[in-house]
Amino acid sequence: MNRQVAIIGVGWSGYHSISPDLSYKELMFEAATKAYADAGIDPRNDVDGFVTTAEDMHEGTSIFDEYVPDQLGAVQRPVHTIAGDGLHGLAAAYMQIASGLMDIVVLEAHSKASNILTLSYITAFAMDPILNRPLQAHPYFIAGMEMNRFMAETGTTVEECAYVSAKNKRNAMLNPLAAFPAHIGPDEVLLSEPVAEPLTRLQIAPHADGAIVFVLADDQTAQDLSDTPIWIRGLGWCNDTPSLESRPWGYPAYAELAAEMAYRTAGIRSPRMEIDFAEIDDTFAFKELQHLEALGLCDRGQAGVWTTTGGTELTGEFPVNPSGGCLGCGQLLDASGLARALEVVLQLRGQSGKRQLGNVTTGLAFAWRGVPTTAGAAAILASER
Amino acid sequence: MRRVAIVGAGMTRFVRRAQETGKELAWEASSKALESCDQTLSDIDCVVVGTAPEAFDGVHMKGEYLSDGSGAWRKPLMRGYVGGGTGVFAPLQGWYHIASGLFDTCLVVCEEKMSSCQPHPQGAFLTIFDNMTERQLQPNLLWIFALEMNAYMSRYGLSKRDIALVSVKNKRNAALHPAALLGDANITVDDVLASETLAWPVQRLDVSPVTDGAVALVLAAEPVARRITDSPVWIEGVGWNLDTAYWTNRDLSYPTYVEEAARMAYKMAGITEPRKQIHIAEPYDPFDYKELHHLEGLMLFDKGQAPEATALGITQRDGDLPVCPSGGLLGVGNPIAAAGLMKVAELFWQLRGEAGARQIPGNPRRGVAQAWGDLMQVGTVIVVGL
Numbered sequence: 209m210n211r212q213v214a215i216i217g218v219g220w221s222g223y224h225s226i227s228p229d230l231s232y233k234e235l236m237f238e239a240a241t242k243a244y245a246d247a248g249i250d251p252r253n254d255v256d257g258f259v260t261t262a263e264d265m266h267e268g269t270s271i272f273d274e275y276v277p278d279q280l281g282a283v284q285r286p287v288h289t290i291a292g293d294g295l296h297g298l299a300a301a302y303m304q305i306a307s308g309l310m311d312i313v314v315l316e317a318h319s320k321a322s323n324i325l326t327l328s329y330i331t332a333f334a335m336d337p338i339l340n341r342p343l344q345a346h347p348y349f350i351a352g353m354e355m356n357r358f359m360a361e362t363g364t365t366v367e368e369c370a371y372v373s374a375k376n377k378r379n380a381m382l383n384p385l386a387a388f389p390a391h392i393g394p395d396e397v398l399l400s401e402p403v404a405e406p407l408t409r410l411q412i413a414p415h416a417d418g419a420i421v422f423v424l425a426d427d428q429t430a431q432d433l434s435d436t437p438i439w440i441r442g443l444g445w446c447n448d449t450p451s452l453e454s455r456p457w458g459y460p461a462y463a464e465l466a467a468e469m470a471y472r473t474a475g476i477r478s479p480r481m482e483i484d485f486a487e488i489d490d491t492f493a494f495k496e497l498q499h500l501e502a503l504g505l506c507d508r509g510q511a512g513v514w515t516t517t518g519g520t521e522l523t524g525e526f527p528v529n530p531s532g533g534c535l536g537c538g539q540l541l542d543a544s545g546l547a548r549a550l551e552v553v554l555q556l557r558g559q560s561g562k563r564q565l566g567n568v569t570t571g572l573a574f575a576w577r578g579v580p581t582t583a584g585a586a587a588i589l590a591s592e593r
Numbered sequence: 594m595r596r597v598a599i600v601g602a603g604m605t606r607f608v609r610r611a612q613e614t615g616k617e618l619a620w621e622a623s624s625k626a627l628e629s630c631d632q633t634l635s636d637i638d639c640v641v642v643g644t645a646p647e648a649f650d651g652v653h654m655k656g657e658y659l660s661d662g663s664g665a666w667r668k669p670l671m672r673g674y675v676g677g678g679t680g681v682f683a684p685l686q687g688w689y690h691i692a693s694g695l696f697d698t699c700l701v702v703c704e705e706k707m708s709s710c711q712p713h714p715q716g717a718f719l720t721i722f723d724n725m726t727e728r729q730l731q732p733n734l735l736w737i738f739a740l741e742m743n744a745y746m747s748r749y750g751l752s753k754r755d756i757a758l759v760s761v762k763n764k765r766n767a768a769l770h771p772a773a774l775l776g777d778a779n780i781t782v783d784d785v786l787a788s789e790t791l792a793w794p795v796q797r798l799d800v801s802p803v804t805d806g807a808v809a810l811v812l813a814a815e816p817v818a819r820r821i822t823d824s825p826v827w828i829e830g831v832g833w834n835l836d837t838a839y840w841t842n843r844d845l846s847y848p849t850y851v852e853e854a855a856r857m858a859y860k861m862a863g864i865t866e867p868r869k870q871i872h873i874a875e876p877y878d879p880f881d882y883k884e885l886h887h888l889e890g891l892m893l894f895d896k897g898q899a900p901e902a903t904a905l906g907i908t909q910r911d912g913d914l915p916v917c918p919s920g921g922l923l924g925v926g927n928p929i930a931a932a933g934l935m936k937v938a939e940l941f942w943q944l945r946g947e948a949g950a951r952q953i954p955g956n957p958r959r960g961v962a963q964a965w966g967d968l969m970q971v972g973t974v975i976v977v978g979l
Contacts, residue, residue, distance in 0.1 A: 263647075263653065264645075264646055269721065270648045270718070270720040271645050271674065271675075271676035271721050271966070273835070273967060274968050274970060275723070276838075277835050277836070277837060278837055278839065284836050284837075284850060284853055285835065286835070286857065287834075287835035288673050288682060288833060288835070289673065290671060290673050291654070299671070300673065302693070303690060303692075303695065304693075306693035306695070307689050307694075308594045308692070309689065309692070309861070333652060333653035334652070334657065334658070336658065338614065444669070446667065447657070447660045447666070447668065447669075447670040448666070449661055450657050450660050450661055451661065461667065466669075469669065473695065577654070577657065583660075
C-alpha cells in the first residue's frame with residue numbers, strides 16, 4: 209500500500225435494543241463528539257472529508273446523504289455516502305487519504321433499527337423483483353438453507369453452531385456496549401424456537417441501535433496528533449453473485465476473496481500466525497464458523513471443533529469476537545462491520561476493560577452485508593506499522 | 594498524485610420506458626464501454642456503481658442488485674451516492690480507487706430506471722424530505738425548485754424568456770445526439786413559454802423528462818491507460834461539497850456548494866483562470882435555470898451574467914464557451930445518476946474528437962462537468978483534459 213493511514217480517534221453511541229429517546233441525528237452527534245475529542249480535532253477546521261454509510265430503506269428516507277452533514281460538523285465540506293457496510297466506508301475513507309487528496313477523513317455509520325417496524329419486509333425488497341420476490345418468503349429462509357448446505361458440505365453440527373451463540377453472548381457480558389449479553393449454554397440456544405430450520409431464534413443476532421465514528425489520518429498527521437494510532441495495514445472487499453440461483457450455498461466465496469485482497473495489501477502470508485484475534489460477522493451463528501474457514505483462519509470443516517474445544521474463546525489461542533460479536537452486541541445494519549472494527553481498535557489500544565486480550569498487535573475485522581447479499585469486507589488493523 | 598485517465602465510454606439510449614431491467618441496462622452500458630477500448634471484464638480490477646434513489650424501482654440494496662449486470666461478479670464493488678450529484682460523483686470515486694494505489698483499472702457504471710415508479714417518479718421524491726418537519730407538507734421537487742428559480746429570477750431581474758433560451762439551446766443540441774430522448778432541432782422559445790405550467794415559474798419544457806438509461810466509463814492508471822489508448826483523457830481535478838440539510842435557511846439564488854466543489858477541483862487541476870483554461874462545460878441542467886445557476890457557481894460567468902451570455906450565443910456549440918453540447922439533461926434525458934455520467938462521457942468524446950455531428954470546433958483540450966442534487970445541496974465537479 210502507498211501512503212499509510214491510521215485511525216486516530218473513535219467514538220460511539222450505544223448500543224441499545226431500542227432508543228425511543230434519541231433520534232439518529234443525536235446518535236450520530238454523540239458518537240462524532242466523542243471521536244473528535246478522542247482525536248483532538250475540530251471538525252470544522254481540521255477535517256478534509258467525511259464519509260457515511262447508509263441504505264435508504266433502512267433510514268426511511270430517499271437519498272439519505274442529505275441528512276448527514278449538520279450533526280457531524282460537515283456543512284459545506286466534501287461529504288458522501290456509501291451504500292455499504294461501515295467497512296466499505298472505511299475503505300472509501302482510506303482511499304481518499306492514500307491518494308494524497310486528503311489528510312484527515314471522518315467516517316460515520318449508524319443503525320436505527322428500532323425505528324423499522326417491518327424490517328423483514330424491507331429486507332425482502334433486496335431480493336430480485338422478478339425471480340425471487342414473488343416467492344414471498346421471509347429472507348431468513350436463505351440463511352437457513354445456507355446453514356444446511358454448510359453443515360452438509362463440512363460435517364459441522366448444529367450443536368457447534370449453537371456453541372458460537374453461547375460463547376459470543378457470554379463474551380458480551382464483559383462489554384458495556386453490548387445490547388444482548390447473556391449467560392446461556394448451547395442447549396438453550398438449540399431449544400429456542402425454530403425460525404428457518406435449522407436456525408433457531410438464539411442463533412440469529414437481534415438488531416440494535418447505535419452509531420460509530422472513526423477519525424482517519426495520514427502517516428504524518430497521525431503521528432503528530434496521536435500517541436496510539438492504529439494503522440490500517442490491509443483492506444479488501446468483494447461481491448459474489450447477487451443471484452440466489454447461481455451462488456455457492458455452502459461456501460462464502462465473498463469472504464475468501466475479500467480476505468485474499470486484505471492479506472495481499474497487508475503483506476500477510478499466513479494469517480493464523482500473523483494475526484492475533486478477529487472480530488467476524490456472526491449475524492447468524494453458523495456464519496462465524498463459515499467465515500473463519502473462508503478467511504483462511506482454519507481448515508474447512510474445522511471451525512466447529514476449534515470453537516467447541518475453546519480455541520476461539522477470550523482465553524483461547526485465537527480469540528474470535530471478544531466484543532460479543534453481532535450475537536452479543538446486536539446487529540447494527542450498515543454499521544455492523546464498523547462495530548467489529550471498533551472492538552479491534554479498542555483491543556489494540558488496550559482499552560477493552562475486562563475483556564482485554566493480552567499481547568495483541570494485529571487484528572482482523574470482517575463484515576458481511578447479510579441476506580440476501582454476497583458482499584464482504586475485511587480490514588487488518590495493527591498497533592505497529 | 595497518481596494520474597488516472599478515462600479510456601473508454603459507453604451508454605444506452607435514453608428512453609422514456611425501457612423494456613430492459615436495470616441490470617440489463619447496466620450490462621449494456623458496461624459492455625459498450627469495455628468494447629470501446631478493447632477491454633474485457635478480466636482487465637477490470639474493481640467496480641463503482643452509481644444509482645439513487647432506490648425508491649424509483651423499489652429495490653433495497655440496489656448496488657448489490659446491480660452488481661452482476663455491472664460486471665462486479667467476484668470483484669470489489671462500491672456504491673456511493675450524493676443524490677442527483679451521483680452521476681459526476683461516481684467517476685470521482687473511481688478516481689480515488691485508482692489514485693489510492695489499490696487498483697489499476699475501474700469500471701464506473703451509473704444506471705437509473707425511473708419508469709418503474711408508478712404513476713410518476715415524482716412520487717419517489719416525496720420521501721426525500723425531513724420526516725418530522727417537511728414531509729407532512731407533501732412537497733415535491735418541482736415545488737422546491739420553483740422556489741429556487743423564483744429566487745434566482747427576482748435576484749437578477751430575469752424573465753422567463755431569458756431562461757427558456759437554455760432549454761431551446763439544449764434540446765436543439767440533442768437533436769444530433771443518437772441516444773437522446775428529447776432532441777428537437779426546431780423548438781423555439783415560444784414553445785417553451787407556451788408549455789403547460791407545472792409549478793410557477795416552472796413549465797413543462799423548462800424541465801428534463803423522466804428517463805431510463807445507463808452509462809459506463811473505463812478508468813485506468815497512467816501506465817495502463819497509455820497501453821490501452823493513444824488519447825487518454827486525464828482526470829485533472831475532482832471536487833465535491835455538501836451543504837446543510839436545512840435548505841430553507843439558505844440563499845437559494847446562488848449555489849455556494851457548487852463554487853466550493855469547483856474551487857476544490859480547480860485547485861487540484863492547477864486552474865487559476867477557469868474562463869480561459871476551460872474550453873467546454875457540461876453543467877447540470879435538469880431545469881433550464883439550473884444551467885445558468887451552475888455556470889455562475891462554476892465561476893465561468895459572474896453572478897447574474899450567465900443569462901446574458903446565453904442570449905449572446907457564447908454558450909452555443911460554436912460559441913466561445915460551448916455549454917452542454919451533448920444536449921444535456923433537457924435534451925438527452927435525465928436518468929438521474931446516468932445523466933451525470935453522460936456529461937463526463939460527452940467530455941471524453943468531445944476532447945478526443947469523437948463526438949460526430951455534435952463535435953465542437955477548435956480542438957478543445959480541457960472540460961468541466963458538474964452535477965447537483967439532494968435538497969439543492971450538493972455539488973460534484975470533475976475537470977478532465979488531454
